[in-house]
Amino acid sequence: MAQAGVYGRRLGQPLQLAEAPSLITRTLRSAELAVTETRNDNPVRDLSGSLPADDAYLLSLKFRDYPDCECWERGRCVIKSDIRSGATYLYDLKRDPRYVIDKPFHSIFFYLPRSALDDIARQAGAPRIHELAYQPGIGHDDAIVRHLGASLLEALRRPEETNQLFIDHMMLAFTAHVAQTYGGLRSITAPTRGGLAAWQARQACERLEADLGGKIPLKQIAAEFGLSVSHFSRAFRISTGLPPHQWLLQQRVTAAKQLMAVRDLSLSEIAISAGFANQSHFTRVFSAVIGVSPAVWRRETHRPAKSES
The missing domain is CATH 1.10.10.60 (Homeodomain-like)
Structure with a gap:
């Protein structure tokens, strides 16, 4: 199956990268979510290539300062700004975001399609998110993205040690955070406070324990109970005291x-x-x-x- 989202090779090539390791998960409705590491210590000066147009956002956590960054959208320079290590930046893939590559860089990029935002709004019983709060070249001091990014960077560097449940859990947390912080998501239905029924908890634990390698996607287990991934993860934690990936680790x-x-x-x-x-x-x-x-x-x-x- 051909890759559809802007991550991995489709993100790396326009940034002059031979390799761009990524981790991927899918929501219950099969929207792809991904995180990709991009690093180039010896770039060739040029304007980055165009990324595939998509109804999606890239959210980037920077690990290196990038002074006087020339940011382009829709074929023209829109701002020059100092990119700060530790800050979070948003890019709208409908606007053809590009920048002048003239200094070493190191970042991770989260790929977040519109369909994933629609999914999480639907699960929360909230109105559809129209657009994320977005200004090209303007960074956000986002401690939660820094924490998620640091954990996922370790996973990107040790993919053979990373189970799918962990990736699913982290990307679910990321999507919910972005929807609330940058999309203004507010639930209009009361959140489910109870855990799983006793038989559900027992069956879920048996399902997880049968695959100690953690290769079964969280959405597949949640679907067996007719639950969304977020509902299942929250209820499982209430029932067992741990999120699924940590329970499996135990x-x-x-x-x-x-x-x-x-x-x-x-x-x-x-x-x-x-x-x-x-x-x-x-x-x-x-x-x-x-x-x-x-x-x-x-x-x-x-x-x-x-x-x-």
Whole structure:
């Protein structure tokens, strides 16, 4: 299937990039959401190429200052401004946003189509969002985007260790935040306060536990209960105390503890069996959750009992 959204290669090529790693998720109605890392330490001076026209926005978090940036829209320069590291900038893909590439840059771009904004407004029982608050070249001090961006940058650099539930959760949070902060979304229906029914919670946990690798999309699990992704995620957290991706992480650690009682299994075999990408991923997560490495935990927990004299 050909890529439709402005992310990955379709975003990277106009910015002179040979590679532009991206992570992708889809809403219940199959709107694509994506995040892409763009970095060029030795650019060739030129006006960036035109991005594919789309009824969508790009929202960018900058990791590097870019002084005196010449921003273009619809074929002409509209503003020169100093782009600040840590700031968030919006681009409307209907306006052919471009800029003069003449300095090293490093950013991540969130691709947010109109259909995803329509979905979240519909789920909230709110009026349709017409346009996001948008000014070319004007940055926003957005702490939530900085937090989401830092987490997703790590995921972009370790894609083999990133489960789909985590991507789904982060992009859902991103879309809701943008809709509220820049689109003025206000729910006109009371939010659901209850958790899942007992049978739903049990079935959802069984579904997640059957795939410790976390490859099942959140929208697929939510759809099995006839719920939107946001409703399901909120209700699951109320029922279990954790969002789905963190609950799954706990199950991986629990499974790994059980497997470590089997002396013939190596830590690398345990890592794969418990849903981790590799042994280093297993060690990093286990150490963060438990406080000691798997090797130390195994040695201390399954130490042979001393024989009595």
